[in-house]
Amino acid sequence: xxxxxxxxxxxxxxxxxxxxxxxxxxxxxxxxxxxxxxxxxxxxxxxxxxxxxxxxxxxxxxxxxxxxxxxxxxxxxxxxxxxxxxxxxxxxxxxxxxxxxxxxxxxxxxxxxxxxxxxxxxxxxxxxxxxxxxxxxxxxxxxxxxxxxxxxxxxxxxxxxxxxxxxxxxxxxxxxxxxxx
Amino acid sequence: xxxxxxxxxxxxxxxxxxxxxxxxxxxxxxxxxxxxxxxxxxxxxxxxxxxxxxxxxxxxxxxxxxxxxxxxxxxxxxxxxxxxxxxxxxxxxxxxxxxxxxxxxxxxxxxxxxxxxxxxxxxxxxxxxxxxxxxxxxxxxxxxxxxxxxxxxxxxxxxxxxxxxxxxxxxxxxxxxxxxxxxxxxxxxxxxxxxxxxxxxxxxxxxxxxxxxxxxxxxxxxxxxxxxxxxxxxxxxxxxxxxxxxxxxxxxxxxxxxxxxx
Numbered sequence: 001x002x003x004x005x006x007x008x009x010x011x012x013x014x015x016x017x018x019x020x021x022x023x024x025x026x027x028x029x030x031x032x033x034x035x036x037x038x039x040x041x042x043x044x045x046x047x048x049x050x051x052x053x054x055x056x057x058x059x060x061x062x063x064x065x066x067x068x069x070x071x072x073x074x075x076x077x078x079x080x081x082x083x084x085x086x087x088x089x090x091x092x093x094x095x096x097x098x099x100x101x102x103x104x105x106x107x108x109x110x111x112x113x114x115x116x117x118x119x120x121x122x123x124x125x126x127x128x129x130x131x132x133x134x135x136x137x138x139x140x141x142x143x144x145x146x147x148x149x150x151x152x153x154x155x156x157x158x159x160x161x162x163x164x165x166x167x168x169x170x171x172x173x174x175x176x177x178x179x180x181x
Numbered sequence: 182x183x184x185x186x187x188x189x190x191x192x193x194x195x196x197x198x199x200x201x202x203x204x205x206x207x208x209x210x211x212x213x214x215x216x217x218x219x220x221x222x223x224x225x226x227x228x229x230x231x232x233x234x235x236x237x238x239x240x241x242x243x244x245x246x247x248x249x250x251x252x253x254x255x256x257x258x259x260x261x262x263x264x265x266x267x268x269x270x271x272x273x274x275x276x277x278x279x280x281x282x283x284x285x286x287x288x289x290x291x292x293x294x295x296x297x298x299x300x301x302x303x304x305x306x307x308x309x310x311x312x313x314x315x316x317x318x319x320x321x322x323x324x325x326x327x328x329x330x331x332x333x334x335x336x337x338x339x340x341x342x343x344x345x346x347x348x349x350x351x352x353x354x355x356x357x358x359x360x361x362x363x364x365x366x367x368x369x370x371x372x373x374x375x376x377x378x379x380x381x382x383x384x385x386x387x388x389x390x391x392x393x394x395x396x397x398x399x400x401x402x403x404x405x406x407x408x409x410x411x412x413x414x415x416x417x418x419x420x421x422x423x424x425x426x427x428x429x430x431x432x433x434x435x436x437x438x439x440x441x442x443x
Contacts, residue, residue, distance in 0.1 A: 004389065059209045067210060074434050074443075075359050080206060080365075084437040088210040104208050118311060118378045135214045135430055149215030155207060158374070170372065174207040174217055 036113075037121040037161070044113045048123040048159040051076070051167040056103055059085070063099035063136075067092040078162065079170040096139040104130045107181065111156065122160040122170070128181035129153045153179040206366075215301030221289060244440045248383040285397050287330065287409050293325040293395075297339035298415045300389040303362055303369070308422045313376035316345060320391055334347050341410065342392035348385035348420075358391075368439045389415040 038044040057077040062069055067089035077085055087095045112123040131150040158171035209219035260331040298320030308314040323338045343359075359375030367373065379385065393411045396404035434443035 002306045032386070056209065061209055063213065071435055078434065078443050079438075080367060081208070082443060083436060084206040085210070086435060086438055088208040090209055092214065097214070099210075099213055103213065111356060112354065115351070116378055117349055117351050117380045120378065122372075129209065129212055131213045136214050144214065146215045150212075150217075153207065153212050153217060160372075171374065172207055172209075174205050176205070 008158045009044075036115045038113060038123075041110055041113065044121075044123045045108065045110045045125065047167055048110075048125045048157070049108050050103065051159045052108075052125075052127065054158060056105060060099065060102050062089065063092075066096065066098040067086055074169070075166075075180060077147060077169045081169050081172045082160075084172070085179045093135075095144075097136050099134055099136050101134040103134055106130065109180075119164040122158055122163055123167075124156065124158050126175065126180065127155055127157055129155050130181075154179055185297070199376070227356075285405070286405050287395065287407055287411060289329060290336050290397060290407065293327050293329075293338075295323045295325060295337040295393050295411070295413065297342065297413045298358070298389070298391045299417060300387070300415045302387070302418055302420065306420060307341070307377050308416075308420055309370075310371045310379050310382055310422055310424060310440060313372045313378055314420070315359065315362055315373050315376045316387065316389075316418075317373075317375055318343060318359060318389060318391065320358055320415075324411075329397060329399070330401050337396045337398070337404055338393040340391050341394045344373070344390040344392070344412075345375070345377070346388040347379070348387055349379055349383070353377075371439065379420075382422050382424055385420050385422065387418040387420060389418075391415055411439070 008161055037046065058076050062073055070086055070089045073085055073089075075083065105127050107126070107128040109126045111126055112122075114122040114124070116122065130152050131149070135143050136145050138164075154175040154177075156171075156173045156175045157169060159167050160170045161167045162170075185246075188267060205217075235362040249316065281418035298318045300316060300318040301316075307426045320340045322340070325336050325338065327334060327336070329336070341356070343355045343357070344352065349428055355375055357374050359373060362373065364370060365371075367371060390412050393413065395409075396409060397407060398404045402403065434440060
């Protein structure tokens with residue numbers, strides 16, 4: 001199973017690197033006046049929400065399994081966000097922790113849509129991540145969540161389609177300005 | 182780009198309302214375990230973070246409300262910007278001095294000038310087509326003192342929007358000034374919130390214009406916002422985009438999350 005997902009990941013990577021033709025995604029135009037991927041801001045927002053929801057679903061599954069099956073995250077997250085997820089997963093799995101319950105998000109607001117000349121479109125959104133329905137338990141079955149945990153965290157999230165590939169979460173930063181959640 | 186004109190205008194307003202912020206990466210796992218540190222504060226002394234509000238007369242309070250605020254029959258503050266029943270920006274407390282009668286405009290503060298920002302890039306002056314170049318600026322909040330309507334006053338300028346024109350036909354407005362790869366804990370050529378990818382070789386000039394929000398204060402009042410933004414150009418950067426050979430290496434994203442394409 002693990003090998004299988006690695007093969008999938010490797011195939012995806014080859015696809016991203018342009019070694020094999022991708023299905024359904026035309027080659028990105030390299031002209032400076034590339035047609036925007038989204039006809040409207042609402043469309044961009046919807047795509048970002050969809051990609052983030054898919055990511056969070058898999059992220060929850062990985063967390064519920066003790067942060068072990070990190071390979072399954074790769075189709076949904078990349079770049080700095082992936083690096084941080086892997087770092088976190090390594091830490092939490094080494095402590096034999098696992099998550100109970102599901103994470104949710106709401107209040108998604110569009111910050112920007114950046115159509116880059118290489119065919120990458122970066123959609124940046126603000127959202128509130130809600131972990132009120134989530135507990136993290138240690139090997140003895142006891143919750144390790146501190147009472148001071150913030151249950152609703154304002155995030156600034158990038159979702160992009162690296163050079164015309166599928167949309168993935170590429171950045172997830174805590175918003176340290178005024179708490180909008 | 183035409184379709185995003187309205188969006189860009191909204192972006193500036195939004196970042197103004199939310200204040201400036203420093204970002205730190207936070208994964209859902211860190212948030213679930215309470216290990217994601219969020220420094221939820223806003224620079225300056227007039228805007229206070231409000232996590233929750235109570236309706237007038239309701240007497241109710243959220244569990245996270247500061248101690249002692251839950252039983253007040255009237256709101257403890259005036260809200261300047263309300264979004265979905267939450268106070269995003271709290272109005273400054275009025276001081277003993279009476280505020281001026283007429284609204285202050287950008288024209289009134291024309292003699293108060295903030296220092297323009299300075300932009301930099303990594304790598305410095307050269308870029309490989311298809312790889313991210315990291316652009317960032319050094320600019321911060323500034324206090325400028327002078328005379329306004331015959332009274333001593335201070336104007337506070339806060340950078341809120343960064344208009345980058347990359348010289349290759351693409352331009353974008355960002356809500357962050359950006360910073361170096363090293364500061365963000367990233368590798369060279371990683372994508373950043375302010376990076377840009379050039380598709381074609383050539384020589385390009387990068388223009389940056391920074392929007393500043395302005396607020397004024399007389400001797401003993403809090404800062405009062407002035408409608409509109411001031412736009413100040415920063416220095417131009419010149420970049421040479423030249424090719425590099427791409428070598429496909431064997432790796433996977435889990436083993437090397439910083440690898441190309443990951």
